[in-house]
Amino acid sequence: MSDAPLPPLLLVGCGKMGGAMLAGWLERGLTEAVVVEPHAAAAAAFAGKVTVVPEPAAIPAGFRPAAVVLAIKPQEAAATLPAFARLAGSETLFLSIMAGRAIAGMRALLGGEAAVIRAMPNTPAAVRQGFTVACPGPGVTAAQRALADRLLSAIGESAWVEEEGLIDPVTAVSGGGPAYVFLLAELMEAAAIEQGLPPDLARRMAQATVAGSGALLAASAEDSAQLRKNVTSPKGTTERALAVLMAPEAWPALMSQAIAAATARSRELAG
Numbered sequence: 001m002s003d004a005p006l007p008p009l010l011l012v013g014c015g016k017m018g019g020a021m022l023a024g025w026l027e028r029g030l031t032e033a034v035v036v037e038p039h040a041a042a043a044a045a046f047a048g049k050v051t052v053v054p055e056p057a058a059i060p061a062g063f064r065p066a067a068v069v070l071a072i073k074p075q076e077a078a079a080t081l082p083a084f085a086r087l088a089g090s091e092t093l094f095l096s097i098m099a100g101r102a103i104a105g106m107r108a109l110l111g112g113e114a115a116v117i118r119a120m121p122n123t124p125a126a127v128r129q130g131f132t133v134a135c136p137g138p139g140v141t142a143a144q145r146a147l148a149d150r151l152l153s154a155i156g157e158s159a160w161v162e163e164e165g166l167i168d169p170v171t172a173v174s175g176g177g178p179a180y181v182f183l184l185a186e187l188m189e190a191a192a193i194e195q196g197l198p199p200d201l202a203r204r205m206a207q208a209t210v211a212g213s214g215a216l217l218a219a220s221a222e223d224s225a226q227l228r229k230n231v232t233s234p235k236g237t238t239e240r241a242l243a244v245l246m247a248p249e250a251w252p253a254l255m256s257q258a259i260a261a262a263t264a265r266s267r268e269l270a271g
């Protein structure tokens with residue numbers, strides 16, 4: 001990864017995901033950024049670090065971003081993107097993280113010629129442990145792809161796919177994935193309380209177990225199946241729990257249905 005400073009960025013939408021990425025980029029040394037965010041409170045954490053404006057008309061004259069990061073809701077795209085069409089057609093890269101929104105639809109809203117990369121990050125980007133999968137649209141240059149690589153590797157790991165349709169299952173798995181992991185912590189906490197543990201201890205145990213397991217998975221040479229087996233003593237306690245969770249109709253079926261449902265929703269959101 002290059003250690004050169006990140007180039008000027010324009011972030012459109014500074015909510016949960018835009019803010020998470022911006023936090024990662026600032027930690028990585030981003031110095032020049034303008035954020036378009038109509039709700040001042042959403043960007044309050046970045047006051048003094050970046051220029052925050054409420055609408056595109058207030059972007060400082062002469063600001064020339066190398067990339068425009070589109071981090072608004074997919075449903076806001078049609079009303080929002082045309083105001084940025086003036087930046088398309090130059091060297092400027094548009095990096096969209098909107099779920100579902102297809103490259104062709106975004107290019108049409110941006111005047112037809114924009115260089116658009118569709119990417120799907122996740123919120124661990126805030127601590128530079130995100131995972132982003134990106135897909136280049138027509139006309140994206142090698143330099144723009146390299147810029148996207150720099151931005152995405154500054155907030156975690158990244159990978160590319162050349163087939164845009166694959167971004168829909170990516171959205172379901174890694175885009176939304178942190179929510180499933182946090183749900184696991186919530187459910188473990190509730191189950192611990194049910195078994196009589198004090199609520200404070202239950203919360204600490206559930207959170208530390210999920211976080212520690214993630215750290216072990218990241219650090220270990222063994223895969224997740226082997227790490228699971230390492231916990232599971234023959235005829236022991238974990239084996240009893242896994243018999244419940246791994247029954248075909250339990251987690252295997254439920255996870256498959258959940259990912260399929262999210263993938264289908266991503267396809268529905270295409271514009």
Ligand SMILES: NC(=O)C1=CN([C@@H]2O[C@H](COP(=O)(O)OP(=O)(O)OC[C@H]3O[C@@H](n4cnc5c(N)ncnc54)[C@H](O)[C@@H]3O)[C@@H](O)[C@H]2O)C=CC1
Nearest residue numbers: 013014015016017018036039042071072073074080098099
């Ligand atoms: N939250 C997540 O974990 C992930 C979200 N995404 C995508 O990121 C995008 C944003 O999602 P979140 O951050 O969760 O939503 P959010 O609601 O937290 O953030 C959206 C932000 O856009 C702002 N906004 C609304 N209209 C605007 C406009 N015209 N110009 C500029 N800003 C405007 C809102 O005030 C809000 O702060 C969505 O398209 C979502 O699909 C992608 C990956 C993960």
Ligand SMILES: O=C(O)[C@@H]1CCC=N1
Nearest residue numbers: 099171172175176177
């Ligand atoms: O739930 C959503 O639609 C977005 C995309 C992936 C994570 N959050």
